[in-house]
Amino acid sequence: MRFENMTDAIGNTPLVRIDAAVHGLRNIDLYAKMELLNPFGSLKDRAxxxxxxxxxxxxxxxxxxxxxxxxxxxxxxxxVIAGMHGLTFKSVTNRMKVTEIKDLLLLLGAEIDELPGQAECLDPSDTDDPLTRMYHRLAESDGGYLHTDQYFNELNVDAHLNGTGPEIVKDLDGRAPDYFIACVGTAGSSTGVAAALRQHNPEVRVVGLVAHKSDFIPGIRTIDEVHEVGLFDPDVYDEVETITADDAIDGLLTLVRRCGTLAGPTGGGAYQGAVRHLRAIDAQLTERRTAVFIVCDRVESYMSYLRERRPELFGRPPRRNSLRTVTDAEVRQAAVVDVAEAERWIAERRGLVVDLRSPFAYQALHIDGSVNIVDEIFAELLHGGLPFGRRQPVLLVCPVGEKSARYAALLTRMGHPDVRSLDGGIIAWRDAGAELVRD
Amino acid sequence: MPLYLSPRIGPTLQSALDETALMAQLSDALGSPLGVILPQQVADNVAAFRSIFSAHRLAGQIYYAHKANRSSALVRELAATDAGIDVASLAELQHALGAGFGPQRIMATGPKNEEFLWLCAVTGVTVSADSVGELAALATLVTNWSLPRVRVMARLSGFSSTGVRFTSRRSRFGMSAAAVSEVLDLIEKHAGALDLVGMAFHLDTIGLPEKAVALEGCLGALDECRRRGLRPWSVDIGGGFGVDYLADGTQWERYTTALTEAVLGRRAPLTWAGHGYGLRAEGGHVRGALNLYPAHRPVSGPAYLDRLLRTTAPEQRRPLGTLLLDNMYDLHVEPGRALLDQCGLVLTRVLEVRDEANGDTIVRLDCNARDVSLEEHGVLMDPVVVHRTTTAAAGPVGVYLFGNLCLEADLITRRKVFLPSRPRTGDLLAFVNTAGYLMDFSATQALRQPIGRKVALYRDGGAWRWCLDEQYWPVHRRVEAA
Structure with missing residues (x-):
């Protein structure tokens, strides 16, 4: 394959059979349309x-x-497309929830405008949805924008009517599948693919999957939100079913771990929703049927989403010298000095003063002669061992003397014989009227 | 299937509601509507906020936003706790001083006239200033009257963010965060009159990211203060912690889905005259945004504060609570609604129940939409039916609640309300958990209808006792048999 442009590589994705040993359906051949293989990583490349x-x-x-x-x-x-043509891209969103995507957009040079969150006090003048607000903003500017309008643009549907849909039929030897299961986001892909399949076989059953209302699944709308989408037509779907974030992640894990398919939560949700829907039908069947679902995008962008919802998937072995392992008994035994004693200790230059607060706070005001090692970096250092010699006396300082006492206990356990914590922390220091400086 | 929106009722409020004979007596004696305040609950709410401060090792003050309720009992009960009070008018300041708040526990916010500023300055309360002009006026006043330095907070707005740009609604309050040096110039010029003690903001949003940007913006402004040798030690993050009004989140989800369908014409209207609460149908699609308070708000009140303090600051990438502590700053908050969670109810009397020819059932109440301002504040929550005798007819009924004003628009709520049993004339409807903003915030004497009286209901010696709101003091000397 030789292309002039990455955009030429959009589409013509493979249709891959899901192993029956994985999905457990006896009479249904289940295929995944691998849209994650598009060059920019998702089904949306087409639209x-x-x-x-x-x-x-x-x-x-x-x-x-x-x-x-x-x-x-x-x-x-x-x-990506804007960048390829030397244009800037601006994304307007009401709450971009996936941090990896946010970072990737910034890396690509995009601007991100976050719309305000919901008002706490009711403001009757504020009745517009994000889309209407965006139209207003575009109308107020004197042009200068190319607005693709994905929720209302028929070209979104056309990309699938003329691309995704016919590709599926071609790969099934000219036949449409009996079932097509799709998650509903902009409704562009499900509407376009459904129309293309029904041109071949009007009997195709189309199942739309929406997110449970209290859940967030990236790329899927809830049952209420789909009604805001211009391309959404309820008549496209024979059934609309709900999936939860848990379903989506379960499906994702199956695809990722057993099917060689590095799918994101939307693909996972489509798989899980498809198998759930088809299982009931499968039991009644006497002849073979075919079903297709779409794997929309890749898993890598959703690590923070997964980590938040399934922290146990990321379990790591405990690291040595971890602050969490310090017991309250050890903390009680740690040496502490009060402000007056600390002032003498410092005046006599008897050792190193380590301030564990943030660099910003340290630079604003600190104890003269102290060095700043912010606690999270200090913790990292300690995993590797003592960051200073045993003969180096140390005084630890934090805001209220709590963290510093824990670190003093940990250093003591690690074999440091001469470490102490400032009792009451830098707040006690300030309240006693002791000197604070900024450089 | 009835679309209930059942209120979340805590044990104290429930125990008060269970005193049906007392409720009926109070309503008969004092009229409808009647505000019932549970002052003792507010002390528990202060303690719940305080526990979040402790968990984050933060010092600072919890200022009750007085505007949420006019009650004296609440303010006096709060004066007996360690909380402060946020007053937004001359009369509120007088009220707070008279209830026992010392000036060091009072913060004056909002738009101020000269009289208000004068009383602030002369009593020595902290002034949260909205504009450079207000600071200048205050400085002139202090100088002209030879008063001691007044503690001031500078309220900032219009914070900017890098990377992702967070837009916030435009606010009519506060000074531009970008022009903080202008504010500090003025404060330094009037150093003999103004003592800058901190930076403040209040954003009308439930969004954490915007608040994180604003809080970090305040830290930046405070750093500028330190560079100049000023030593303010506090950040006031305002209010907006919210209340979870509903007992069951699935009811809220079911209701809002049904409302969307009703707006699209896919089911019978759920509201008077097909009102859509901000939603409208255009070409078979829903447009607009649901213009309602998020009545189901599982992370609210103290839990929301906790969430905010755990939020990572966008630039310094450390939790906001940790940054405050690192910098030795006190944290001030100004909750109103959240501090009055479960602190009261409004009792209203049923004047008439009738069935219309079109099948609608009407319940007419002896109160109006200003007495229980659920609708004005966009809170959808069912009242509790307090039957005088036995239930009239078992089984749920959907009703519209009409008010007592001679006005087409006077519906207590434009929503059809589903009640588990049909009320009868003389029964009471209790609008519970309405102490924060939903009781007397906008009560008027339009049509010469009286503003409802208020009583304080409190536990003393194991029993419920009551007195008129203005008679209540935390020292329960005047005991009346319940």
Whole structure:
């Protein structure tokens, strides 16, 4: 394969069978459309390219900014496409929740505008949804924007009607599958693919998956939110079913661990929702059927999402010299000095004063002659062993004398014979009227 | 299936509600509507906030935002705790001083006239200043009257963020964080009159990221103070901690989904005249945004403060609580609604129950939408039916609640309210957990209808006792048999 542009590599993704030993369905062949193999990492590459392509020449001429209401894959694809054409991209979002995607967008040179959160006091004048607010903002500016409008742009659907859908039919030897299961985000892919499949076989059953209302699954809307989407037409779906974040992660783990498919939560949700839906049907079947679901994107962008919801997946062996292992009994035995004694100790230059507070706070005001090693870095150092010699006397300082006492106990346990903690911390120091300096 | 939005009722409030005979007596004697205040609950709420301070090892003050309720009992009970009070008018300041708050526990906020500023300066309360002009006026006043230095906080707004740009709603309050040097110039110029003790902000949002940006912005401003040799030691992060009003989150989810469907015309209307609470249908799609208080708010009050203090500062990448402690700053908060969680209810009398020809059931109450301002504040929460005798008819009923004003718009809520049993004339509807903003915040005497009386209900010697709100003091000398 030889291409002139990365955008030429969009589409023509493989359709891969999921091993029956994994999904356990006896009479249904289950296939995954591997949209995670698109060059910018997701299904949204197709829609982003299809929506932006016809407008790019003019936008380049005028130097427009590409803008979209997106907090995920569409923003990522558009940021790449904009960059390839020398344009800037701006993502407007009401709460970008996935930090990796936020960082990736910034890396790609995108601007991110976060809309305000919900008001605590009711403001009757504030009744607009994010999309309407964005339209207002675009209307107020004198042009200069290429707005792809993914929630209302028919080209979003067309990308799948003419691409994703027909590819599935071709790979199934010219037949449409009996079941198509898709998560509903912009509704572009499910609507487009469903239409393409039904052109071949009007009997295709289409299942739309939405997120449980109290859950957040990146890229999937809840049952209420889908009604805000211009492309959402309830008649496309024979059934709309709900999946939870737990379902999505369970499915993700199956795909990642057993199917060689590094899917993100949307793909995981589609798999889990598909198997759940098909299991009931499978039991009644006497002949073979085919089902297809979409793996939308890749797992790597969702590590923080997974870590937050399933911390046990990331369990690591305990590290040595960890502060967490210090017992209260050890802390009680740690040496402490009060402010008056500490002032004498320092005046006589008897040892090293280590201030464990943040650099910002240290620079603002600190005890003269102290050095700053912020606690989290100090903790890192201690995992490796003592960061100073045993003959070096040390006084530890923190805000209230609590952390410093724990570290004094830990250093004592590590074999340091001459370490002490400032009782009451730097707040007691200040309250006693002792001197604080800034350089 | 009835779409209930059942209120979350704590044990104290429930035990008060269970005194049905007392409730009926109070309503008969004192009229409808009647505000019932549970002053002792507020002390527990202060303690809950204080425990978050302790867990983060932070010092500082919990200032009750007085504007949430006009009650004297609450203010006097709070004066007996270690809390402070945030007053936003001349009369609120007088009220706080009279209830026993010393000036060092009082913070004056909001728009101020000269009389208000004068009383602040002469009594020595802390003034949270909204503008450079207000600081200048205060300095002039202090100088002209030869008063001692007044402690001031500078309220900032319009914080900027790097990387991801967080937009906040425009506020009419506060000085631009970008122009903090101008504020400090003025304070230094009037060093004999103004004693800067801290920086403040209040953002009207439930969003943590915006507050994290603002708090870090205050830390930056305080650093500028230290560079100049000023020594303010506190950050006031305002209020907005919120209340979880509903007992069951799934009811809220079911209701809001049903409301969306009703707006789209896919089910019978759930509201008077098809009101959409901010949602509207356009071409088969829902537009607009749900303009309601998030009545189901599992992380609220003290838990929200805890969450905020655990939030990582966007620039310094350390938890905000840790940064405050590192810098030796006191933390001040100004909760109103959250501090009055479970602190009261409004009792209203049913005047009429009738069935209309179109199938709607109407319950007319002897109170109006200003007496129980659920609708004005966007809080959707069912009242509790207090039957005089036995239930009229078993089984749930959907009703519209009409008020007592001769006004088409006077519905207590525009929502059809589902009650577990049909009320009868003379029964009471109790709107519970309404002490924060939902009781007398905007009560008026329109049409010469009386503003409801208030009583304080308190536990003493193992029994419920009551007195008029203005008669209540934390020293329970005047015991009346319940």
């Amino acid at each position: 982003a390219w299809n929506m932006a392509r016809p407008l790019l020449a003019q936008a380049v001429e005028r130097g427009d900014t590409v803008v979209e209401l997106s907090s995920g894959n569409t923003a990522k694809a558009l940021a």
